[in-house]
Amino acid sequence: MRFKYDASSKWLIETFAPELLRIAGVGPIVSVKPLPGELVQSRQLPDGLVEVTFSDRSEPVLHLIEVNTYSYASTASELLDDVLLTYLNRRVVPEVIAITLHDRGNVRVAPEIRVRSPSGYTRLEAGWRVVNLWELNAVDFLPLTDPGLAPWVTLMKIDGPPEPVLQQCRDVIETLPAPGRRANLLGVTQILAGLRFDEGMLEKLFRVEGKMIESPVLEKWFRQREIAAYHRAILEGLEVRFGTVPEDVSAAVRVVTDEMSVGEIRKASYVCTSLDDFRARLAQSLPRQTSANAN
Incomplete structure (x- = not known):
């Protein structure tokens, strides 16, 4: 993916x-x-x-x-x-x-x-x-008895209102005995279902005792989404200032994933005088990105 x-x-x-x-x-x-x-x-x-x-x-x-x-x-x-x-x-x-x-x-x-x-x-x-x-037809996998099927069923063809099927997904995940795995699977199911369903509805359905799910997988996804948004903003800003952004610059920006380095190249995109100047500033941040990933 x-x-x-x-x-x-x-x-x-x-x-x-x-x-x-x-x-x-x-x-x-x-x-x-x-x-x-x-x-x-x-x-x-x-x-x-x-x-x-x-x-x-x-x-x-x-x-x-x-x-x-x-x-x-x-x-x-x-x-x-x-x-x-x-x-x-x-x-x-x-x-x-x-x-x-x-x-x-x-x-x-x-x-x-x-x-x-x-x-x-x-x-x-x-x-x-x-x-x-x-x-695929969701009905072919219903009633749900296997928690591992839940995330995928949300994206299958559903006849009628989706809420009963989504509730089945939630209910079967709740049968997992391990709290950590249960929270992660709830979080992942909410993420994937968000491809087709309203996030507000999913947030209510997948809340745990009125709270948002505390899931390392969900937290990591939110971080990735935030970083991806910064990447888009950086590249769009460069395109407005200098025209079409070369593929090598676009790829190099998307490689940077730690928050500190992304912040640095975001600032560089504001102050650089040309795409070549941005390339040079970007190259300076890549060693720090490698060091951050190693730690």
């Missing part, structure tokens, strides 16, 4: 991967083991790698799960990158599941991709399962 729902999707894959695989039609499953997602490069890492043990296979099967907020034409190329990185790291071609959370426009994730060398002698081809949540 490339944007602001990244932390939520990664946590869900790590914690409730069997439920996600069930939605994708994978089975029959005996067990699922999440694996570290850090591969041989730091960019565009897959959201989740899991080893799935099936009842009819003796060896576990590696699955790569990628969750995107919306469908993008570039998703197929990004999935190919993930497949290649995984193969380089593990010498295994993974089963790939591409999940899209919400419908927007006419773009759909392509189920496969083929690329050729200029002379045509060398070819790469990859394919994957594509799951569009809004095309």
